[in-house]
């Protein structure tokens with residue numbers, strides 16, 4: 001069995017802080033910057049990992065909780 005906890009991670013290139021591998025892609029890497037290249041590698045590896053996980057076990061559709069039916073209407077015809 002493999003367990004992977006949720007991971008929150010942030011990385012930013014100190015020379016190109018606005019570079020976003022998700023939005024910009026590798027084509028936006030300036031001067032073969034090693035940090036930006038590493039961010040693009042991390043992004044692609046993460047995308048691949050998520051794809052592998054979804055292939056292994058597709059996400060289950062969210063279960064809808066049954067909405068409790070409340071009988072809140074007052075009974076106007078009884079003394080109880």
Ligand SMILES: [Zn+2]
Pocket residue numbers: 013014015016019033034035036037
């Ligand atoms: Zn950079």
